[in-house]
Structures are given as structure tokens and as C-alpha cells.
Amino acid sequence: MPSPESTAQAFEDRYGRRPDGVWSAPGRVNLIGEHTDYNDGLVFPFAIERRTWAAMGRREDRTLTVHSGAMPEPAQASLDELGPERFDGWSAYVFGVVWAMEQRGVDLSGRTGFDIMLASDVPLGAGLSSSAAIECAVAIALNDEWELGLTRRELIYICQLAENGAVGAPTGNMDQTASLMGEAGHGVLIDVRAETADPVALHFADEGLELLVIDTRVHHEHATGGYGARRKSCEDGAAAMGVASLRDLTEEDLPRAVEVLDDETFRRVKHVVTENARVARTAEVVANEGPRAIGDLLVASHASMRDDFEISVPELDLAVETALANGAVGSRMTGGGFGGAAIALIDADRAAEVEAAIEAAFADAGFTAPIIFVVNPSAGAHRDL
Structure with missing residues (x-):
């Protein structure tokens, strides 16, 4: 390395x-x-x-x-x-x-x-x-x-x-x-x-947790593909709703949005609005209740990206489903989508078990073997030598 x-x-x-x-x-x-x-x-x-x-x-x-x-x-x-x-x-x-x-x-x-x-x-x-x-x-x-x-x-x-x-x-x-x-x-x-x-302190280690990254090896590039299309949908949705950006909308605005927007644009807008709420709630929960209490928020985030923003792929969905079925506190895809990685918040002493289950599930599905590893919250950019 x-x-x-x-x-x-x-x-x-x-x-x-x-x-x-x-x-x-x-x-x-x-x-x-x-x-x-x-x-x-x-x-x-x-x-x-x-x-x-x-x-x-x-x-x-x-x-x-x-x-x-x-x-x-x-x-x-x-x-x-x-x-x-x-x-x-x-x-x-x-x-x-x-x-x-x-x-x-x-x-x-x-x-x-x-x-x-x-x-x-x-x-x-x-x-x-x-x-x-x-x-x-x-x-x-x-x-x-x-x-x-x-x-x-x-x-x-x-x-x-x-x-x-x-x-x-x-x-x-x-x-x-x-x-x-x-x-x-x-x-x-x-x-x-x-x-x-x-x-915001995450306290993963204090709670005996680790964050597992499951790299599906489905590679993506943000300069091409669906990323730009999703961004345009967000801009179009904000314009149709008469706001400068989707940050100006809350979940209380969604009933009006469903009347104003076409179905696809509404689902794109719905994801962003509900995701903002989930982020705020996650930071509050992890600070006040600890990381074990954020699992449902991670799962809801993945469902929103899969169903409303439509940026997941079968490999990501399988990684999330398998992690949850094997005891993960929470799991979701991470990053811009169309490939890439999922994350799973797991008990540290179950890491090998969860990893083996995901590898077996990918093999059974005929997918390329994932690369799985633990990551820890670390320091930002600096001079080393």
C-alpha cells in the first residue's frame, strides 16, 4: 500500500x-x-x-x-x-x-x-x-x-x-x-x-460498531450518464415549484408538488426533500442517542435512492439487502449512484460473517466479486512530509 x-x-x-x-x-x-x-x-x-x-x-x-x-x-x-x-x-x-x-x-x-x-x-x-x-x-x-x-x-x-x-x-x-x-x-x-x-462525533468504536464498505466494482463516471439528468430534474422541479432551489421546500410542500410536477420530476424532488430531512435527523440522533439508533434512517435513504431517484443498481440493492438480513444496524448505497459502493453499519464482531454472506450472495447472483473493507472516520487533507 x-x-x-x-x-x-x-x-x-x-x-x-x-x-x-x-x-x-x-x-x-x-x-x-x-x-x-x-x-x-x-x-x-x-x-x-x-x-x-x-x-x-x-x-x-x-x-x-x-x-x-x-x-x-x-x-x-x-x-x-x-x-x-x-x-x-x-x-x-x-x-x-x-x-x-x-x-x-x-x-x-x-x-x-x-x-x-x-x-x-x-x-x-x-x-x-x-x-x-x-x-x-x-x-x-x-x-x-x-x-x-x-x-x-x-x-x-x-x-x-x-x-x-x-x-x-x-x-x-x-x-x-x-x-x-x-x-x-x-x-x-x-x-x-x-x-x-x-x-459531529460518530462514536462507532465506542459502540462496538464498524462501517463496512462494499465496493460492487460496477464503475461509474459522473461526467457522463445519469448524474447530469438527475441534476436537471432537480433544477426543473425547483423552477416549477417557484423556488430558487429544492432546499426551499420541506415535506409539507410535497402534496402541492405532486399536483404541479410530472411523476418522474416529483419523485426526484421527493427524494431530495426527504433526504435533507433524514440528514438533519441522523446528525441529531447520532449525537443524542448514538449510532445504533440511525439504522432506519440509512435504510429509508437507500429506498428513496432506489425508488424515487433511481440511481441504484442490482448489485447495490443486493449488498444492502444481504447486509440487513445478516444483522447490520443499517445499510445504504453511498455516492452518486449508477454503481459504486454500499455501506453497512455492523457490529465489529460480525464483520467476517457479514462479509462472507455478501460474497456468497454475489456469487449466487453471478455478479463480479465485491471488494469489502472497513473504513474509519479520519483526518482531512494535510502535509505528511
Whole structure:
């Protein structure tokens, strides 16, 4: 598995010198609150111990290079010719951050370029935000290297702009907020409209619980597919209801919404409105009653994503159903949907039993074997070396 030291050594092997430093940012699991962030809503993710490391060293010219052991060829760009039309594939997550910094007012004139080596143990396409981990690791590295003095909030917006404008994925900033603002042992209750990110102690270990991630290995990409269509449905629903965003609606508005909206748009709106309520309730319950009391909220969230937002897939449904049938406190799909991962909150001493049951269920269904592992609420982005 990669580490700060191995990433620094990979940089030295590739570029022939030691890096100036190594920075890292975590992936995230969203405990609850899906497709609410771009609707000015509430989300409740936490940073995980799986991270992306970025070893960086300055150059004498204005060239940017990036290499990753997971990619066969390095990528290169110039500080003088930055633009989304020049980015290709995975390197857009790196060069897009530099471009987004310039778009948000960072003066790149007189800046020297850099060499960078990436290493990661965040699974790709699993709904654990491997993209935000790259963006945030690069952003904090550049913030230090170029002595920009940008706040974490400013870095969140820069990374979101990179995702939206350079990569082309129409996501909100939940992933970047969790990656940059996470704290060990805590979730991050994010109010997108209010621009707040409050730590909430989760107490999983105190209650003898673990959070299991079931990576279905059904990969997704937010820049394509149904993500954009869901976002448009939300925008159309808000416009038809005469509000700026779906955050302005509550469950009391749903009887009127069913009269105003077509069936599909209503179900999209219903998911977001009820999911916001579930997020607020989950944060309240976990703080006052403990994590064992949130199971029904997780299950209701999955049902809403499956039936109303229609972003689940058979592999995710099977993972959730099997976990619950084998004693999970709660379970749901996590992430943007159309593949990716599910989560299950389980008693730690039953982890092997639940894992075996899910693997057997996938085999019986003829699905690709899932990758299953435990995650813990961990620290956000920081410098490692």
C-alpha cells in the first residue's frame, strides 16, 4: 500500500531528486445525504483513512508534469496554456486545480512549474471520491508550495470548479468539503447553503460498531450518464415549484408538488426533500442517542435512492439487502449512484460473517466479486512530509 515515504521515493525514482514535500487528502464515505449538495442542501459525510498522496517538487520553468504509478504515461501542461480544452483524461483532476486557482484570482504570472507524483489507495469509481482526493491533495500542496495563504473554504471552491469546469462533472462540493475538513472520529455535517461544515462525533468504536464498505466494482463516471439528468430534474422541479432551489421546500410542500410536477420530476424532488430531512435527523440522533439508533434512517435513504431517484443498481440493492438480513444496524448505497459502493453499519464482531454472506450472495447472483473493507472516520487533507 502507498505511504508518504513510498510516494516520496517514487518521486525520486521518476524525477531524480527528492520532492519538496508530500501532501495527502482522503477519500470519503457519505453516511447519508445523496444528491442534496447541488440543491443547497444538507449532507453528512466523513473522511476515511484511504488517501491520495501527492509528492511535489518545483521546477525552474513553467512546465507542469504529473505521473502516477497507476497510469502508464506522465502528463504535461504549461502554466501559459491552461484551459479545460487542453486537459485529457485523469490529468484534468490535477491541471484543473491549477486552472481553477487562476479562475478564482490566483496570479500565475512569475510562478514556476512543478513535478508531481501521485499514489493512492482510494478505489477508483467506487463512490468514495477518488477524484476529490486527487484535487484536494494537489490543492493543499500548491497552496503550500506557492505560499498562497488560501483558506480551506477557498480551496473547496477551487477543487469544485476543477471538477465542474475542467473535468466536466456537474457535482456539488460535498466531496471536497469532507476531504479538506474531515476530523478523526467525526462526521462533517455540511450545510451547503449556509457554507458551514460542523464536526459531529460518530462514536462507532465506542459502540462496538464498524462501517463496512462494499465496493460492487460496477464503475461509474459522473461526467457522463445519469448524474447530469438527475441534476436537471432537480433544477426543473425547483423552477416549477417557484423556488430558487429544492432546499426551499420541506415535506409539507410535497402534496402541492405532486399536483404541479410530472411523476418522474416529483419523485426526484421527493427524494431530495426527504433526504435533507433524514440528514438533519441522523446528525441529531447520532449525537443524542448514538449510532445504533440511525439504522432506519440509512435504510429509508437507500429506498428513496432506489425508488424515487433511481440511481441504484442490482448489485447495490443486493449488498444492502444481504447486509440487513445478516444483522447490520443499517445499510445504504453511498455516492452518486449508477454503481459504486454500499455501506453497512455492523457490529465489529460480525464483520467476517457479514462479509462472507455478501460474497456468497454475489456469487449466487453471478455478479463480479465485491471488494469489502472497513473504513474509519479520519483526518482531512494535510502535509505528511
